[in-house]
Amino acid sequence: MPLQYQSCTFRYARTSGPVLDRLDLEFSPGHTVLLGPNGAGKSTLLSLGASASMTQSGLVRFGRLDPANRRQVQAYRRKVSWLPQRPGFLPGLTCREHVAYVGWLKGMRGRDAWLAAPEAIERVGLTDKMNNKVKTLSGGQQQRIAIAQALVHEAELLLLDEPTVGLDPHQRRRFLDLLISLRGMVNVIVSTHDIGDLDEAFDEVVVLESGRVRFMGAVEEFAAHAQPDCAPGRRLESAYASLLEATE
């Protein structure tokens, strides 16, 4: 199912202009990377998609589900899972307890969530840490537990806000491999500033600039904006720079 934003306007309290002004955007199923300079509105867009905040006008829809409808919001949040920039974990819980707890919060029966948690944790490669406290895990491992939280209740779409910030290259690689392994199982939209090696993990690119869609298309179409003389390993970075320079 697509995630749609129809004529969405959003402004933070006590700020002058809107961050998003009548934005129309549709994310197709698949793996999409969301790029854009600081302040472009990526986190705002994802938090609206997660129903963590609500548009002042316009609509957000996942398929037919409307997060502004009280009767549909729980079903919406079960299907659309969000990993904010700084995910919070309850102190004292083990990985299994945490994953099961989130499943229960999303509407699963407690016992079902408890029994389903090990498989979700296995999917993210952390079975050996299942009974460890989440707070004792590294940053990269905590990000993977956050993904397991979405897998346990069989979310259809994951919204990940800068999930690789602060990860070392090895952890980042593991994280991208995890995303690749989730292809066909769950759709993802990932906002990031790390663009070097995204082509393997993503199908589509959206570039947001000042709350507007600057580019939307397949990774290859995006890469075609690269400077002809750029090094092969830097095509995506070059494409991104060219697209943004074209609007300066």
Ligand SMILES: Nc1ncnc2c1ncn2[C@@H]1O[C@H](COP(=O)(O)OP(=O)(O)OP(=O)(O)O)[C@@H](O)[C@H]1O
């Ligand atoms: N809670 C808030 N209150 C007021 N303004 C905010 C708030 N959060 C974000 N903003 C402003 O809204 C705009 C969009 O911010 P947002 O965090 O969505 O951008 P972003 O593209 O995710 O940026 P970054 O890449 O730096 O994370 C920015 O101008 C920011 O200063």
